[in-house]
Amino acid sequence: MQPLKEKTASTISNLLLAWYDQGKRALPWRNTMDPYHVWISEIMLQQTQVNTVIPYYHRFLEHFPSVGVLAQSPLEDVLKVWENLGYYSRARHVHEAAKIISRQFGGKMPASWDDLIRLPGIGPYTAGAILSIAFGQHVPAVDGNVRRVLCRLFAITDPIDQSKTQLRLRHLAEKLIPDHAPGSFNQALMELGALICKGSMPACDECPIQHFCLAHLRICQHRLPVMGKRMKPRHEISTAGILRDDRHRVLIVQRPARGLLGSLWKFPGGFVHPEETLSDGLHRTIREELGLEISETKWALSVKHAYTHFRMTLHAFHCMHDHTEPRALACQDWKWISPHDLTTLPFSRADRKVIASITF
Numbered sequence: 001m002q003p004l005k006e007k008t009a010s011t012i013s014n015l016l017l018a019w020y021d022q023g024k025r026a027l028p029w030r031n032t033m034d035p036y037h038v039w040i041s042e043i044m045l046q047q048t049q050v051n052t053v054i055p056y057y058h059r060f061l062e063h064f065p066s067v068g069v070l071a072q073s074p075l076e077d078v079l080k081v082w083e084n085l086g087y088y089s090r091a092r093h094v095h096e097a098a099k100i101i102s103r104q105f106g107g108k109m110p111a112s113w114d115d116l117i118r119l120p121g122i123g124p125y126t127a128g129a130i131l132s133i134a135f136g137q138h139v140p141a142v143d144g145n146v147r148r149v150l151c152r153l154f155a156i157t158d159p160i161d162q163s164k165t166q167l168r169l170r171h172l173a174e175k176l177i178p179d180h181a182p183g184s185f186n187q188a189l190m191e192l193g194a195l196i197c198k199g200s201m202p203a204c205d206e207c208p209i210q211h212f213c214l215a216h217l218r219i220c221q222h223r224l225p226v227m228g229k230r231m232k233p234r235h236e237i238s239t240a241g242i243l244r245d246d247r248h249r250v251l252i253v254q255r256p257a258r259g260l261l262g263s264l265w266k267f268p269g270g271f272v273h274p275e276e277t278l279s280d281g282l283h284r285t286i287r288e289e290l291g292l293e294i295s296e297t298k299w300a301l302s303v304k305h306a307y308t309h310f311r312m313t314l315h316a317f318h319c320m321h322d323h324t325e326p327r328a329l330a331c332q333d334w335k336w337i338s339p340h341d342l343t344t345l346p347f348s349r350a351d352r353k354v355i356a357s358i359t360f
Contacts, residue, residue, distance in 0.1 A: 004175050012209050013178045013185055019208035020188035025050075028057060030187070035109035035134035036067050042129045043090050043121060047308070050194070056085050068107045071098040075263055079346035086349070087308075088261050093121025111135045133183035140173035141186040142166070145193025151225035152197060155214035160225040234310045239282040240267035240354060241294060241319040249336040252345070253289060256332060263332065265345045267316065267354060268292070278315050290326040290334060294319040301357050305350040316354045
């Protein structure tokens with residue numbers, strides 16, 4: 001590939017900015033340069049569609065209008081507002097980062113790369129987005145959409161998931177960024193990838209920079225970017241026990257702070273070992289989690305759910321139990337709760353399906 005000439009880079013940038021100014025989507029986070037608002041929107045948009053994020057973005061800022069309010073709020077409140085948006089580690093990281101920002105930076109988002117990149121949940125892309133959009137700094141923000149655009153624009157055939165390819169794409173993005181509008185340009189690249197330069201059906205005829213796109217000129221845009229080999233997602237089996245006490249309350253447990261769906265609430269139970277039956281797995285996990293022995297299990301329903309790296313089938317059972325006091329052995333906490341109060345706590349989507357499908 002020939003070195004990118006400054007004049008060519010400037011022409012591409014100007015064409016893309018003009019296209020963006022005329023046809024960009026009216027999204028709520030584009031009406032502000034508040035670093036806190038930019039940060040929250042970028043975190044929410046990770047691996048999540050725009051239309052899904054919009055109501056969560058509004059609701060989150062209503063509940064937590066500033067870094068200070070977020071930092072002082074209980075994690076459980078944050079997780080409840082985040083409920084069903086998925087990838088809950090994002091919410092935990094945002095909450096943890098807000099505490100650090102309040103403690104070390106007086107409640108104001110830091111405006112330096114080194115300070116931002118040290119915060120939980122903020123990687124190179126998010127740091128670049130905050131610095132360019134909120135602070136006008138000449139820093140690239142290279143997400144999945146931008147990588148796809150750049151791979152096609154420069155006909156890069158190396159696998160996109162290789163670190164050397166990603167470093168090359170970042171350098172190309174840096175050369176394209178105009179000094180006068182780094183934030184708008186980064187958003188324009190993202191917008192082009194989201195609306196025009198799509199994965200399977202790129203609308204090349206509508207692209208403002210098609211005449212500079214090497215993939216389009218070589219008619220290889222449908223073969224780019226080149227993806228590395230992906231492992232088939234594994235399938236896990238999990239169980240949940242629906243236990244009631246004499247007052248018709250149900251028993252729930254709070255997951256460990258770290259790990260899958262950390263700090264969310266759920267029904268007792270867990271993943272079944274390959275050699276176990278569902279019944280054996282249910283008995284073992286509840287014993288390990290709470291020190292309880294159960295009996296007389298009756299199937300209630302099964303729920304399928306997909307996570308990033310694996311698929312899961314959750315089998316829920318009505319259970320009888322001994323009347324010993326539960327102990328938090330492999331969970332943060334446990335409680336007996338009336339069925340109508342289940343709506344007040346944060347649960348995963350799979351557990352919500354269990355709640356919605358059974359009669360208490």
